[in-house]
Amino acid sequence: MDLQVEKVDKVCGEIKAPASKSYSHRAFIAAALAEGQSILRDPLYSEDTLATLQACEKLGALFQRFPDKCIVQGTAGYIRTPENVIDVKNSGTSVRILSSVAAIAPRANYTIFTGDESLRTRPMQYLINALTNLGVTIVSSQNNGTPPIIVKGGFDGGKTDIKGNVSSQFISSILMAAPYAKRPVTLNVKGKFVSKPYVNMTLSVISKFGIDFEYDTSNQPEYSSYYIEPQTYECTDYTIEGDYSSASYMIAAAALLKSDIIIKNLYEDSMQGDKVIVDIIRRMGAEVEVSETEIHIKSDGNLKAFDINLANAPDLLPTVAILMAAADGSSTITGVEHARFKETDRVHNCAAELASVGVDVEEFQDGLKISGKPTGGIVNSYLDHRMVMAFYVLGLKIGHITIQDAACYDVSFPNFLEVMDQITQ
């Protein structure tokens, strides 16, 4: 499906941000690992989070899905080996976190994870190495460090190191499965630690499900250390907060256009790194009032250039790139080399597609230098949900944008188009 986007004048209304993708993945997995019945309130049912939910069902948990909640009968860690391979489609979070989880299945059985063409390029080697040191048998089927991944049951535990510069999902993965290792697990994250807020989100979820852990981050940037002893996840009643990454498209539209909009379900004390989008639009010139559970944005649509490091918020790269393209002057994004290993190489593809709509862009290894002015044109989405949603917002500002292969916003934000229609009427 191609999307034709035309200019609109203003953004207004009151809207609820969709539920967090990252918290939904973690809540589904923690509930699947818990003893007893958990209630997960306001979860996100998108293509990615459903990939995790269905994988957890194949590993033995029972899910009853309702629009506003999900009731999960957990496995208490006694997971079973699926009858067939598990296809997690486009979801990096699923393949990364569930690879460690599959290792707690009974010994001698194998779980196989695969996914779509993009997923089969996602790096896994650091996780494979770190789990191997913990007594797990795990291989990349083609021996090239990417999925398909084959995991044998059996997670001994012990001590392992991992480099933190490629994906925090490797660290979240080991932390989520560690309580069911035979022995305590010590995980040292070495060197640069990108996307760290996501690891803090993992710790927050496992702690809500009764898991105790210790950590020491005082030696950063050399290393950060995590320690978890054998224990059982407890069922709980857990509410999933709104998603700043998904909301970033509404927030960006509000900053770029004349606006007066309230976005609910965004928590002021959220641990999400992508919360920085609020500071970004403020620095660019929008007026933002933040209260405990919502934000109120007003803008005249004129934005100033600025520079930012997005190492802790890589999913904002496409959103911030289009904001910069519409701003006056020249702006720079740094710290996002790891965004090259997402659904697509987002550093390169953002540069290519901004150039194709008339923007001056310079690409470097860890970021982009961007100076306006976009004129419009045809945008290749590379089947990447965030490229679709970001360029859609740019289209609302400048008009005359056609986005190819645009249906993939389903991956994280199934009602994206309805929500955008609602606020631009």
Ligand SMILES: O=C(O)C1=C[C@@H](OP(=O)(O)O)[C@@H](O)[C@H](O)C1
């Ligand atoms: O753990 C998570 O939920 C995520 C971690 C981030 O990945 P990296 O840690 O690979 O940067 C982020 O890009 C992804 O969308 C979700």
Ligand SMILES: C=C(OP(=O)(O)O)C(=O)O
């Ligand atoms: C990178 C993303 O997700 P994942 O790693 O789960 O595929 C994303 O949602 O932008």
